[in-house]
Amino acid sequence: MPGKFNIFNSVGRSGANLFGDVTIIQRLINLKNPLRPIDVDGLCGPATISAIEAVQRQHLLIKRATGKVEPNDPTFDFLARDIAPEALGDEQIAWGARVSAAFKAKLIEISANIGVDPNFLISAIAFETGETFSPSIKNRNGATGLIQFTPATAAELGTSTDDLAAMSTVDQMDYVEKYFCPYKNILETIEDVYMAILWPAAIGKANSWILFSKPSAEYVRNSGLDTDKDGNVTKDEAAAMVRAKLRKGRGAGYFG
Secondary structure, X not given: OOOOOOOOOOEEOXXXXXXHHHHHHHXXXXXXXXXXXXXXXXXXXXXXXXXXXXXXXXXXXXXXXOOEXXXXXXXXXXXXXXXOHHHHOOXXXXXXXXXXXXXXXXXXXXXXXXXXXXXXXXXXXXXXXXXOOOOOOEOOOOOEOOOOEOHHHHHXXXXXXXXXXXXXXXXXXXXXXXXHHHHOOOOXXXXXXXXXXXXXXXXXXXXXXEEEEOOOHHHHHHHHHOXXXXXXXXXXXXXXXXXHHHXXXXXXXXXX
């Protein structure tokens, strides 16, 4: 959630070791043990694994230290305990290295306003814009911009797709915030953040919940999301590509 920090995949021995997650764990380790700092380079080498093991043995009394941290496991909870987000320095998020400083700052501000994790929101925008973050990008149905506003949605927000396309990314984020306001503080997962854009009826539903079934016009429009080709598009299937954007955005060259 906004105002906190998270890792989204495992860090350490045999972990996923995404650049952004490793960076956060390295910074947390150094805050807990400033006398023996390790390099903060986003790379999980022997020194980082040894430091994780030391935390597990010395502070968690784990005899067989794994050298691995999972999201919200006891090791992460210990490292994050009593650490204010600002102690980590400037907030870094998925895709932050690929957008302007002004856009990143605006997105973080709006994420806090609507109660979503900025990593989730920017990953949804990365997917909707084909990683361009362009305010004028259009799809074949005429939807436009950062979250692919339809003409009808733009009109409901008091604007038009033509006007949205002429805005800067920073200015268009005001309309992203306006769009998300009805879902304030209820979008706790990346799946629900994306459902707010794609199919709001699915917010809060299980990831197995079926959005579109064959035959229907909705299914035809979204049949590319039916990865197992069983004639149904589940919430999990629909959000899979946005989760992939989160993972990519936490990598080296993207996280920042």
